[in-house]
Amino acid sequence: MSKDYKKMWSDLEMNLEAHDGLLAVLSDAYKNIYVSQENRPEGMKYFDFVISEVHGLRIEEILEAKKGGRKVIGTFCVYVPEELILAVDGVCIGLCAGAEVGSDEAEKYIPRNTCALIKAFMGFKLAGLCPYVQTTDLIVGETTCDGKKKAYEIFDEITHGKMYVMEIPNKKGEDGIALWRNEVKRFAYKLENLTGKKLSLEKLQNASKIVKERRRDLRRLSLLRSFDPVPISGLDALLINQVSFYDDPVRFTTKLSELCDELDERIKQGTGVAEKGTPRMLISGSPMAIPNWKLHAVIEGSGAVVVGEESCVGERNFGAALDDGFSSIEEGLQMIADRYMNIHCACFTPNDERMRDIEDMAKRLKADGVIHYAIQFCTPYMVEAFKAKNIVEKVGIPFLRIETDYSMEDMGQLKTRIEAFLEMIGKGVKA
Amino acid sequence: MSKDYKKMWSDLEMNLEAHDGLLAVLSDAYKNIYVSQENRPEGMKYFDFVISEVHGLRIEEILEAKKGGRKVIGTFCVYVPEELILAVDGVCIGLCAGAEVGSDEAEKYIPRNTCALIKAFMGFKLAGLCPYVQTTDLIVGETTCDGKKKAYEIFDEITHGKMYVMEIPNKKGEDGIALWRNEVKRFAYKLENLTGKKLSLEKLQNASKIVKERRRDLRRLSLLRSFDPVPISGLDALLINQVSFYDDPVRFTTKLSELCDELDERIKQGTGVAEKGTPRMLISGSPMAIPNWKLHAVIEGSGAVVVGEESCVGERNFGAALDDGFSSIEEGLQMIADRYMNIHCACFTPNDERMRDIEDMAKRLKADGVIHYAIQFCTPYMVEAFKAKNIVEKVGIPFLRIETDYSMEDMGQLKTRIEAFLEMIGKGVKA
Numbered sequence: 001m002s003k004d005y006k007k008m009w010s011d012l013e014m015n016l017e018a019h020d021g022l023l024a025v026l027s028d029a030y031k032n033i034y035v036s037q038e039n040r041p042e043g044m045k046y047f048d049f050v051i052s053e054v055h056g057l058r059i060e061e062i063l064e065a066k067k068g069g070r071k072v073i074g075t076f077c078v079y080v081p082e083e084l085i086l087a088v089d090g091v092c093i094g095l096c097a098g099a100e101v102g103s104d105e106a107e108k109y110i111p112r113n114t115c116a117l118i119k120a121f122m123g124f125k126l127a128g129l130c131p132y133v134q135t136t137d138l139i140v141g142e143t144t145c146d147g148k149k150k151a152y153e154i155f156d157e158i159t160h161g162k163m164y165v166m167e168i169p170n171k172k173g174e175d176g177i178a179l180w181r182n183e184v185k186r187f188a189y190k191l192e193n194l195t196g197k198k199l200s201l202e203k204l205q206n207a208s209k210i211v212k213e214r215r216r217d218l219r220r221l222s223l224l225r226s227f228d229p230v231p232i233s234g235l236d237a238l239l240i241n242q243v244s245f246y247d248d249p250v251r252f253t254t255k256l257s258e259l260c261d262e263l264d265e266r267i268k269q270g271t272g273v274a275e276k277g278t279p280r281m282l283i284s285g286s287p288m289a290i291p292n293w294k295l296h297a298v299i300e301g302s303g304a305v306v307v308g309e310e311s312c313v314g315e316r317n318f319g320a321a322l323d324d325g326f327s328s329i330e331e332g333l334q335m336i337a338d339r340y341m342n343i344h345c346a347c348f349t350p351n352d353e354r355m356r357d358i359e360d361m362a363k364r365l366k367a368d369g370v371i372h373y374a375i376q377f378c379t380p381y382m383v384e385a386f387k388a389k390n391i392v393e394k395v396g397i398p399f400l401r402i403e404t405d406y407s408m409e410d411m412g413q414l415k416t417r418i419e420a421f422l423e424m425i426g427k428g429v430k431a
Numbered sequence: 432m433s434k435d436y437k438k439m440w441s442d443l444e445m446n447l448e449a450h451d452g453l454l455a456v457l458s459d460a461y462k463n464i465y466v467s468q469e470n471r472p473e474g475m476k477y478f479d480f481v482i483s484e485v486h487g488l489r490i491e492e493i494l495e496a497k498k499g500g501r502k503v504i505g506t507f508c509v510y511v512p513e514e515l516i517l518a519v520d521g522v523c524i525g526l527c528a529g530a531e532v533g534s535d536e537a538e539k540y541i542p543r544n545t546c547a548l549i550k551a552f553m554g555f556k557l558a559g560l561c562p563y564v565q566t567t568d569l570i571v572g573e574t575t576c577d578g579k580k581k582a583y584e585i586f587d588e589i590t591h592g593k594m595y596v597m598e599i600p601n602k603k604g605e606d607g608i609a610l611w612r613n614e615v616k617r618f619a620y621k622l623e624n625l626t627g628k629k630l631s632l633e634k635l636q637n638a639s640k641i642v643k644e645r646r647r648d649l650r651r652l653s654l655l656r657s658f659d660p661v662p663i664s665g666l667d668a669l670l671i672n673q674v675s676f677y678d679d680p681v682r683f684t685t686k687l688s689e690l691c692d693e694l695d696e697r698i699k700q701g702t703g704v705a706e707k708g709t710p711r712m713l714i715s716g717s718p719m720a721i722p723n724w725k726l727h728a729v730i731e732g733s734g735a736v737v738v739g740e741e742s743c744v745g746e747r748n749f750g751a752a753l754d755d756g757f758s759s760i761e762e763g764l765q766m767i768a769d770r771y772m773n774i775h776c777a778c779f780t781p782n783d784e785r786m787r788d789i790e791d792m793a794k795r796l797k798a799d800g801v802i803h804y805a806i807q808f809c810t811p812y813m814v815e816a817f818k819a820k821n822i823v824e825k826v827g828i829p830f831l832r833i834e835t836d837y838s839m840e841d842m843g844q845l846k847t848r849i850e851a852f853l854e855m856i857g858k859g860v861k862a
Contacts (some may be wrong), residue, residue: 114810114813
C-alpha cells in the first residue's frame with residue numbers, strides 16, 4: 001500500500017484491527033499465489049498494483065468522485081446494467097464477496113447452508129471489512145438465485161435500506177423479456193432520481209461505448225488464451241476479470257489493451273507461461289469473486305493451465321456484445337436490456353445456450369478437460385452440472401465436477417482429485 | 432388394501448418387489464403414528480381408508496378415468512391452476528415426493544445437497560415406486576425455487592418429455608402479474624391441445640366451484656382448530672390436507688364436510704383430542720408431502736398439539752379464495768390467475784404477506800409457539816425463517832427453527848429440541 005489509509009477506513013466505520021489482519025493475509029496469499037508465478041507478462045504489473053491498492057487508492061478515488069457529486073452503486077452480478085450507471089455519472093463497483101470473512105456474524109442472519117459468496121457479502125459488511133460497501137449510495141441486487149433473492153431482503157435491513165432489487169425472469173420468453181426491459185427502464189428512472197441527473201442520448205452512447213470497449217478487450221484476452229503455449233496464466237487472466245469489476249473502466253481498458261498487445265507479441269514469438277503441450281483446462285460454473293483464486297491455484301500448481309472461465313467472472317461478463325447503434329434513449333434502453341438477456345446464466349430455464357457456450361469454448365480454447373466449479377450450495381450451477389457433463393462428454397474430453405467453498409480445509413482433497421484428473425488426461429503432468 | 436393390484440402395478444412398469452417393501456413400511460408407520468392416536472373423530476375413517484388404498488383403488492379409478500378419455504396431469508405445487516385441469520375434464524394429481532426413496536438413483540442426476548422433496552420425486556420415479564407419475568399424460572412444474580426449476584429440466588429427460596413448466600415471477604409487480612396471467616392462458620391452451628377439449632365458460636365455472644368448495648371446507652377445518660380443546664389432532668389435519676392433493680375433489684369435499692360437522696359437535700360438547708390447555712403449536716414453512724408426518728409426530732408425541740400449518744400443504748393451499756363471479760372465459764382465466772398470485776410463497780421478494788399470515792394464524796389459533804419447519808436445503812424458507820422469527824417474537828410467543836430431511840436419523844435430536852422448547856413454554860408437558 002502506497003500510504004496510510006487508516007483515517008479513511010476509520011471514517012468509513014470499518015473495523016481497523018480486523019481489516020489489518022485481512023490485508024496481511026491477502027498480501028501473503030497474493031505473494032504466494034501470484035507473485036511467485038514464473039514468466040508473467042510485464043503488463044501484469046499494473047494489475048499487481050491495483051490489487052495492492054484495492055482497499056486503498058481505489059477507495060480514495062471513489063471518495064474523491066463522491067466529493068465531486070458522483071454516486072456510488074454497488075453490485076453483485078453481471079445483470080446490473082453498468083451502462084446506465086455510467087450514463088448518470090455513477091461509479092459502478094462490485095462488492096466484496098470472495099473470502100471467508102465474518103461467517104459467524106453472517107450466520108446470525110442467514111442459514112449455515114448458504115453459499116460462500118452470499119455468506120461473504122453479508123460477512124464483509126457485518127464485520128466492517130469491505131470499504132466498497134461503505135461508500136455505496138445504492139446497492140443493486142437481482143433475483144438470480146434463491147439465496148441472493150432472499151438474502152437481499154435481510155441485507156436491506158443491515159444496510160438501512162440501501163438495497164434495490166432488479167427482477168430477472170426465470171424464462172426468456174416474450175413476457176420475460178418485456179418484464180426485463182421494463183426493469184431496465186425502472187432502473188434508469190431510479191438512477192435519475194438518485195443522482196438528480198437526467199439520462200441523455202449522448203451520455204448513454206458514451207457510457208455504452210466505455211463498457212463495450214472493456215468487454216471487447218476482455219474478449220480479446222479470452223481469444224489470446226486459445227494459443228499453445230498459452231501466453232498468460234489462468235490465474236492472471238482470472239485476476240484481470242476480477243479487477244474489471246472494481247477498476248475505473250477507461251483506465252482498465254487502456255491497461256488491458258497494452259497487456260493484450262504484449263500477449264500478441266508473445267504469441268508471435270512462441271513464448272508462453274507454460275510449455276507447449278501443457279494440459280489445458282476450461283473452468284465452467286459459479287463466479288469467482290476476488291480473492292477466490294483457490295481452484296486456479298490448485299490446477300496451475302498441479303502443472304496444468306487454465307485457458308478459460310465459462311463464468312460470470314469471465315466469459316458470461318463480456319461474451320455478449322451490445323448493439324449500440326441506437327438513436328434514442330428509448331431504443332438504447334431496449335438494446336441494453338436485450339444485451340443482458342443474452343447472458344447464459346443457470347437462473348434461466350431452459351439454459352441450453354450455456355451448453356453451447358461450454359462446447360464452443362472447449363473447442364476454441366482447445367481444452368483437454370473441463371472442470372465444473374460450483375460454490376457449495378449454489379443450486380443452479382450444481383444441478384446444471386449434469387447437463388454440462390453430457391455436453392463435455394459429447395465434445396469428447398474428460399469432465400470433473402468440483403463443489404467447494406472459500407475455506408482451505410479441503411485443499412488437500414481438491415489437489416488429490418485434480419491431480420488424478422490430470423493424470424487421467426495424461427499429458428505429462430509435472431512431478 | 433382391498434384387493435391384489437399386482438397386475439395393475441406391473442402394467443404401470445413399477446418395481447413390484449421394492450413397492451411391496453415400501454407399502455409394508457408405510458402401513459407400519461401409519462399404524463404407529465395414526466391408528467395409535469386416541470379419541471380420533473369418526474370421520475377420519477374415510478381418510479384412513481383413502482390412505483390404505485392410496486396406491487390401489489385411487490390408481491384404479493384414475494386408470495378408469497383414462498380409459499374414459501380423461502387425461503392425467505401431475506403436479507408438485509399449489510401454483511398449478513387446478514381449475515383449468517378440471518375444466519378440460521382432466522385429473523389433477525400431486526405426485527409422490529414425501530419419502531426417502533430412490534435417493535441413490537436420484538443422486539446420479541442431481542446433487543446430494545438437494546432438498547429431500549426434490550430428491551424424492553426424482554427417486555420415486557427412478558425407483559419405479561410412484562404409480563401416479565406412471566399414469567400421467569403431462570407433468571406440470573413451476574419456477575418456485577432453484578432446485579425444482581433446474582431439476583425439472585432433468586426430470587423432463589427422465590420422463591421422456593412429459594414436463595411442462597409454468598413461470599412464476601420473482602416479484603408481484605405489474606409485469607410479474609401480467610406474465611403470470613399470460614402463463615395461465617398458455618396453460619389453458621396447452622390443456623386444450625392435450626385433451627382435445629375446448630374450455631367453455633360453463634365448464635370453467637363448474638371446475639372453479641369444485642375447487643373453491645374444497646378450499647372453503649379446508650378453511651373451515653382450519654378455523655375449527657382454533658378451539659381449545661382442539662377437536663382434531665395436527666396429524667389428522669395434516670393428513671386431510673395431504674389427501675386433498677390426491678383424492679377426487681367432489682368426494683373429498685363431501686367427506687371433509689361431514690368430518691367438520693362432527694368437529695362442530697365436538698366443540699359444542701367440549702370434546703377434544705387433547706386436554707384443554709395443552710400447548711398449541713403453529714407450524715410454518717416448507718410443505719410436507721405425504722407421508723412426511725415426522726415433525727407432527729414428534730410434537731404430538733411430546734404432549735403438544737399442532738393447531739395449524741402455514742404451509743403449501745395447509746393454509747397456503749386453501750387460504751386465498753377465488754373470486755368466481757366471472758362471466759367470460761377471458762375474465763375467468765384472469766381471476767383464476769390473480770387468485771394464485773395471492774399465495775404467499777417464499778419464492779417472491781418481498782414476501783411480507785407471509786409474515787402477516789404467520790401473525791394472523793398465531794393469534795387466531797391461539798398458538799403458544801411457532802415451529803418453523805424447513806426441509807434441509809430449502810433455501811427460500813430457510814432464509815425467510817429470519818423474518819419469521821422477528822414477527823413471532825413481535826407476537827410475543829416462542830419460536831423454534833427446525834431444519835430436517837426425510838430420514839429418521841435425527842429423530843432423537845429433534846425430539847430433544849422439541850421437548851426442550853415445550854418445557855420452556857411450560858404449559859405442562861406429558862411425562
